[in-house]
Amino acid sequence: MINFNSIDDVLNFAIAEEQAAIDLYTLLAEKAVNPAVRKTFEDFIQEETRHRDKLSQMKEGKKFTLQPSEVQEMKISDYTLTIKPSPDMTYADALLYAMNKEKAAFKLYTHLAARTAAPELKKIFLLLAQEESNHKLHFEIEYDDHVLNED
């Protein structure tokens, strides 16, 4: 069971999660057969690095810039199967994998927010969940535009 007693605990956890994602995408980039898919994973690494740095800045006392807002949900990851990463993944596979990963992170933060009584921690968890939801939507739009293109 994870225990969170302070905002720093929450942020340390979130930073570690982002670092784990960076490490995973680095591994996938190294193994990817298709150079363009490798580049995609490298882009994911940059994106996750930005998230990690943003959280680190928060921890250092800088202002948290996220504003609560409703994120449109396409929920593609709700009905698609989970993809197992492999060296010969296509870009579409990489998108499915990434959106499922973001969904899992969203669920985690939402769950933690629900379990937390402290209002300031709850707020941080909800904002983190919103951030993950935004990332998921980004991948879903890309998938919607280029994979489910109907013709």
Added chain:
Amino acid sequence: MDESLIITETERNQEWRAELRKNLKNKDRTAIPRVKMPEVDPQIRNKSFIEVNDGLSEDIAIREAQRCLDCVDPTCISGCPVGINIPKFIKKIESKDFAEAIKTLKETNVLPAVCGRVCPQEVQCEKQCFYTQKLKKQPVAIGYLERFAADYERKNGLASTPEISESNGIKVAVVGSGPAGLTCACDLAKMGYDVTVFEALHEIGGVLKYGIPEFRLPNEIIDFEINQLKKIGIKFIPNFIVGKTISFDDLKAQGFVSFFVGSGAGLPNFMNIPGENFVGIFSSNEYLTRVNLMGAAKPDYDTPVISGKNVAVIGGGNTAIDSVRTAKRLGAERAMIIYRRSKEEMPARVEEVKHAEEEGIEFFMLSNPIQYFADEKGRVKQMKIQKMILGEPDASGRRRPVPQEGSEYIVDVDTVVVSVGVSPNPLIAQVLKDINISKWGTIVVDENKMQSSIEDIFAGGDIVRGGATVILAMGDGRKASVAMHEYIQQKVKQNIK
């Protein structure tokens, strides 16, 4: 001024054109209603593969040609990816000179009978027509007239082969015999090159043959056009997969100096939802190829598709509409389109949707399959559909489909055809390690030359675009042929030095 515009204007000033314009006032021309394409009765055609559209008679074609105002600035040409001299061929029809009409078409379009049938003129040339743009009336039926001229040529034995330059003996290869490959091959042959087209399937024509059903584009039309190309010396080799049967290097060793890759997008996309691997669930590529090319609808062939009674086709594009209408013709009692967005967003041509509705196709709009269920033998028997709503427009202005929680329902199906897009065949990327490929698997080219990162390899059509219209693929083939010629000439000059 652009050279082609000067030519167009000079031609417009010729006596015969001026005379035509004088004979009928613009007021009278614009009063003529747009022609309606004669069609086979929906209840007859939905049980057979006969062509749906009958084509125009001479009198009707001439009447429609009279609607064209022979504009000073013919904006319609700008809407054609291969730049057909549209007013000229239409005015040739008006003056009953049908042979000259087809000759005009063939100056820039190697497949007019095909384009007259399957090009989306409503978003290309006809969209740019003066009637559409300024008069807010229905445009001149440019596509119908194109088809008329091409059919007239074929039916009346007027077919003429294009003029070709003296042979230069230089061998070039075209990989894939779809619209991009055929156009490139024809243009190169006209320049005097020794052209060989390699085709992976047993029939020539690529997506025109395997992807478009006979009721929309009869195979005999394609074969006729291909025979014209054979007559100018183009060699066609079927059942030959460049990269597998033989490598690019082997072809180079055989003397081929440059290549055009138009191998299309033959890799179907699936939705990756539970149950999608059950028996009875096809990709539209497989379903249509089996019927169009492998005689699956004929009882005496060895590779049938089961004629499902409840057939669901997933998607809203032309391929989905082709698939569902094929299912109806194979005997489906319920042939259904399942589409995530609303009718307004369907990428399929309006004419094809109208035909499908007339033929008894059911449309489930704002509906998305999320799971399939099978019987004890693993054969699909039901699908779970979720209702969607369209969300607010996002930054791109597009309204995204959003699932409605709790709206799921079950539909009985015994055949499902998934038609949610295609991707390029990965073979080229696998065998040409140095070629620059996008994340979508398409070949990256210089857009002006269609030249890939490997200097002697050019590419166009769906392998570059990922999925496009016949005419855009043809435009790529044309552009590539010019660039290949320049590339080869430079290479020859370097070798002489």
